[in-house]
Amino acid sequence: xxxxxxxxxxARASDISHLRKLPLxxxxxxxxARFGAxxxxxxxxxxxxxxxxxxxxxxxxGVFDISHMGEFLVRGKxxxxxxxxxxxxxxxxxxxxxxxxxxxxxENGGIVDDLVVMEEHDNSYLIVVNAANIEKDFNWFRTxxxxxxxLENVSDQIALxxxxxxxxxxxxxxxxxxxLSQISYYHFVKFDSPYGEIRLSETGYTxxxxxxxxxxVDQVKRxxxxxxxxxxxxxxxxxxFGARDTLRxxxxxxxxxxxxxxxxxxLEAGLGWTVGWEKSDFIGKRALEEERRFGMKRKLIGFxxxxxxxxxxxxxxxxxxxxxxxxxxxxxxxxxxxSIGLAYVSAEHAQIGQAxxxxxxxxxxxxxxxxxxxxxxxxxxxx
Numbered sequence: 001x002x003x004x005x006x007x008x009x010x011a012r013a014s015d016i017s018h019l020r021k022l023p024l025x026x027x028x029x030x031x032x033a034r035f036g037a038x039x040x041x042x043x044x045x046x047x048x049x050x051x052x053x054x055x056x057x058x059x060x061x062g063v064f065d066i067s068h069m070g071e072f073l074v075r076g077k078x079x080x081x082x083x084x085x086x087x088x089x090x091x092x093x094x095x096x097x098x099x100x101x102x103x104x105x106x107e108n109g110g111i112v113d114d115l116v117v118m119e120e121h122d123n124s125y126l127i128v129v130n131a132a133n134i135e136k137d138f139n140w141f142r143t144x145x146x147x148x149x150x151l152e153n154v155s156d157q158i159a160l161x162x163x164x165x166x167x168x169x170x171x172x173x174x175x176x177x178x179x180l181s182q183i184s185y186y187h188f189v190k191f192d193s194p195y196g197e198i199r200l201s202e203t204g205y206t207x208x209x210x211x212x213x214x215x216x217v218d219q220v221k222r223x224x225x226x227x228x229x230x231x232x233x234x235x236x237x238x239x240x241f242g243a244r245d246t247l248r249x250x251x252x253x254x255x256x257x258x259x260x261x262x263x264x265x266x267l268e269a270g271l272g273w274t275v276g277w278e279k280s281d282f283i284g285k286r287a288l289e290e291e292r293r294f295g296m297k298r299k300l301i302g303f304x305x306x307x308x309x310x311x312x313x314x315x316x317x318x319x320x321x322x323x324x325x326x327x328x329x330x331x332x333x334x335x336x337x338x339s340i341g342l343a344y345v346s347a348e349h350a351q352i353g354q355a356x357x358x359x360x361x362x363x364x365x366x367x368x369x370x371x372x373x374x375x376x377x378x379x380x381x382x383x
Contacts, residue, residue, distance in 0.1 A: 061165035062239035070134035090276030105284030159220035164210030207251025252373035302372035
């Protein structure tokens with residue numbers, strides 16, 4: 001059954017034998033989650049409804065189990081310089097306790113993955129990668145490894161919880177009795193706790209104030225149970241992958257394998273701000289400089305539908321009845337109360353305000369190109 005929130009699919013029992021389960025799978029079962037397949041993982045899609053959970057994060061606070069994400073440790077003399085070759089963004093922006101978002105590219109500028117680099121201390125970094133790309137990314141980094149630098153895949157050792165929403169500071173402050181003024185957006189702290197060593201970062205994938213908690217897989221059950229207990233006064237709710245998708249799309253956070261692939265470049269995807277042009281070199285720089293010099297042939301745009309319906313990934317985008325591109329993500333926006341999406345279209349048709357049409361199962365629906373993100377948060381007071 002295709003759900004409201006592609007690319008997530010519900011799955012029959014006969015389809016799940018090959019899927020991996022999250023460390024907290026039994027906890028999610030106990031909370032009444034409805035499960036489905038996401039890549040090679042069997043994950044909670046929702047507990048009550050996608051719309052209700054979406055609203056919980058926008059107005060209150062929710063927790064996501066995103067332990068499927070991958071983590072690599074990169075250590076050794078020269079690690080900083082090597083990572084600066086691997087990614088497009090500039091590692092010189094980093095210092096201990098700072099995180100950095102960046103694509104990593106092929107020589108032709110195609111995106112290998114988008115990732116977060118966290119500097120723990122000199123010559124020690126944690127790289128967080130997308131779950132579907134763990135093996136691919138590890139092999140790619142390994143082929144570009146240099147003497148004196150070690151690369152370790154610790155994905156199976158680390159669990160990750162995302163506490164998101166305007167009330168998230170209250171929940172995190174209560175959980176860890178920590179002064180949150182010491183961290184800010186894309187910064188993190190490490191500390192010992194009753195649940196072992198914790199990395200706490202102010203990061204997220206929802207467009208709201210939020211934090212991500214890295215802990216040992218061995219300790220995550222205890223931590224999660226305590227989190228749900230102390231979260232009750234704040235009406236903390238578990239949130240599934242369905243709402244994670246609608247939240248991230250409203251905020252124009254891209255999904256690898258859909259809105260970007262190894263056949264799209266950071267410039268086409270609107271991620272030019274992540275390219276450190278002033279760096280002496282990085283993998284893919286020459287191709288991206290050429291693309292910047294001669295211009296892009298296509299761009300990732302945001303659109304809103306004027307007609308009813310939802311434009312799914314793969315739908316054709318038309319202008320004057322001629323194909324100009326393809327939809328990469330689409331959903332009904334619970335916040336805006338209308339259908340939105342992202343699509344790659346030819347550069348000459350990528351102007352904001354331009355009318356377009358989208359072929360949805362053989363029916364042409366009217367739409368127009370809009371400025372993104374579709375949703376930008378305002379500071380909400382915690383109650």
